[in-house]
Amino acid sequence: MQLRTVRGAERHGKLGEKLDMPKDFRATTLERAIGRSLAAWRNERAFSLAEAGMRVGFSSAKLSTMENAVQPSAPVDIMALGYAYRVPTTEWQAVVLQAQHAERSRSDLRRVEVFDPAADFVSLVFEATWLRAFTTDLVPTVFHLAGYTNAAMQAGDPERTARWAKVREACSARLTDKDPLVVQAVFPEAVLWQVVGGPRVMKAQLLHLMEVSEHPAVSVQVVPRGAGAYPAMGSPFTLLGFPHRQHNEVAYMETFLKGEYVEEPGLIEQCTRQFTSLQKIALSPGESLELIAEAAAEL
Incomplete structure (x- = not known):
């Protein structure tokens, strides 16, 4: 031209x-x-x-x-x-x-929102064969006790509180399936010392975390304070895999504003690499269990 x-x-x-x-x-x-x-x-x-x-x-x-x-x-x-x-x-x-x-x-x-990933997430938990969760501030949602969830939400977001309760119930139900959901969780040590809901609520949550971590399909790893900077720092996410070849892996991310799915294969691969790196930096499941027990004993 x-x-x-x-x-x-x-x-x-x-x-x-x-x-x-x-x-x-x-x-x-x-x-x-x-x-x-x-x-x-x-x-x-x-x-x-x-x-x-x-x-x-x-x-x-x-x-x-x-x-x-x-x-x-x-x-x-x-x-x-x-x-x-x-x-x-x-x-x-x-x-x-x-x-x-x-x-x-x-x-x-200008279009009306027709799909809400935050509301749909619990359905994916039911359908998944494995779930990998990385959190930065709280115990992973799938391991919450009701009191811990309520305290974390501070009764300020009833819809989100209800959604988290459904996710917790879905995970609990899947762990008792014939083919249980395989759950791998990683979070920083600071989560253990953040006394959400007061000592009583937090201690109950840590004891529950210890109990569920002994399930053969569950792996809980803690990134120790001495690790310094670590992959995906400040960016929590959950990865899910499914039994059908036609269903790609999905990453789920949520803020207090909304939930969002990431489905592009290249981005999923990045999330997978980040999670693998986190597992390498974190304490072993056995060492993590000892650290959780230590935090519970302090309460």
């Missing part, structure tokens, strides 16, 4: 039409990143807004709104800027792809 073609399209309304955005428009972080890329292209070439506008046939005002993400940047407009600024093809194509994704994402935001 030559520059005169871009300008001609602009004059005929095929490019650069100013969007009539609603007053409540708010740019996403991706749209803001796109704007920064456009500004960087222009600044790298030392073009003023007026000079850049003349080259592509856009007004200075339009370029400013694009760079500052006051309105979405249309993919065709980004393409025009890429040609006008002589940006390397692969570079402007990458930003065009970002803009196309931003358009789809903005459309998705």
